[in-house]
Amino acid sequence: MLTRARVLLVFALIVVSLGLAAASLMIGTETVSVHQAWADWRAGMTRYESPSLSILINQRLPRTLAALIAGAGLALVGCGFQALLRNPLATPYTLGVATAGSLGAYIAFVFELGGAFRVLGFSAVEASALLFAWADMTVIYLLASRRARLSPFVLLLAGVTLSMLASSGIMLMRYFASPDRLVMMERWLMGGVDIVGYEAVVALAIGVTPCLLILLAQGGKLDQLGFGHELAAGRGVNVPRLQAVTFLVGSLTTALIVSKVGPIGFVGLIVPHAVRTVTGSRHRVLMPVSLVAGGGFLCFCDIVARKALPGETPIGIVTALLGGPFFLYLLTRRHFTDWQA
């Protein structure tokens, strides 16, 4: 149960996360005075007349929104996958969704589809990444669910194998790519929320929001799954359906995010674990709080990427640099002694 101290901590976590989102609006490579922007807006200037307003509305806000959506989505999917596969390391990333997405993007780069078309707010590169990432996860799911229930073991083996296949596909694409393409490809691999304008953010939000609502609705059932699929089934949970919904919707969410902001790792892995130490393991609390904290965490990483490190460091590097050591710290805290499949 949530004790009073825990409720306060949860509240603090949410306030800090929202504070980080607000801070990421104000902090960046350009110094923008929010007062100036406010004054300009009060004076009736449009974003085309005021430089402050222009940066705030055209660059900062979409960037913060992209970080919020991506962080929230990755963290929530992490919660779902950890419960689903009864494994503290389980995320779509562990199963190779990012590698497959990268292969999709690389293929689009090599065949110079860059400006070929845009569908529903997705460029050719993004659409190709999305397609490959989700197709990869669907194939893994089909391989592991031939019998009525999902086998975490087969999932992991299929995931690792497909991931290696995708890696060699990536090598092949790199071999064929021209040097200037290679630079773009390398940069894509590092991830970034440097999104300008609203088309990409709106497309991301429209795709991800229903997925997140569906995942949040599975919370009570995922609690049951924590005690094994048989006890859950005995209590009336439709376990195969729960597994299919959580896996496929979670994979789609991740594929959408990877296609827009690149493979940003570690968020789905560490945010649920960190939040669990505060909220406990009930998914009805854990999932919404992870959602907010994931958004806040990615905003924080984006601030670090823009301010604390030289130049504008790709955010994927920052999440890994912050997330890796934190995960090792959790390991030393014997946080995972509970987890046994």
Place this chain on the structure above:
Amino acid sequence: MTRCLEADSATFAYEDGLDVFTNVCASVHSGHVTGIVGPNGSGKSTLLRVLCGLLKPQAGHVMLDRKRLSSFSSLERARALAFLPQAVVPIFSLSVFEVVCLGRYPHLGPLRGLRPHDRHVAERCLHDTETVSLRQRDFMTLSGGERQRVLLASILAQEPDVLLLDEPTSALDIHHQVEIFALLRRLARNGYGIAVVTHDLDHAAHFCDTLVLLAPGKGVIASGLPETVLTESLLTTAYAAPIRVAEHPVTGAPLIWAETPEEGNEC
């Protein structure tokens, strides 16, 4: 409410084609503890899963109060029958009270929030299983016996009429085994119908009102009072090995042991 759960000539086979049992009849009544016994591979656990609707028999039916179990929705079923699998290993640490509250699942609304009534039921289940003092403990830190009693509380929180338990005492020492069986008997006296799969024939003889004996490939070869089921000839057939039965010098219940091959070969 008195309820009766029965398997009516049920046949079940797994996908690989091996018949686990054919034409099995077995029943669980309110107020009674039914023991399901038999050697490994005789289909005890499978029968339990067929009885609670988790596995569908290929032929025959499972009836709950003369209604087909398959006509119940899974939540309706979970409000009537509770199933406790063998060796439940959780992955999350939860408090004992939270674990018991998980049992309220089939009664919750679409938003799955706990109402005061649900907490009240959970408190009562803690009381019925004598686990009130463990209320705030982390489930992971409990001993085997304590875990089993808390898990019993959590399935009681489903407010079922029939409990189906798969080897609830298999990982416990003799004292805790007796404690769980005594608790089951008390619950049965309070009106629950209970079916329990067990390997312990002595406990089955002592604590169960009726027994169902299964043999590999033969299905149910005997059912009825423990004294009529636990006979040397029936047990020797079921286990395909010499089994001896005597009378317990203190309790008077059947006392069962298997002869070692050397003993059997003496001339």
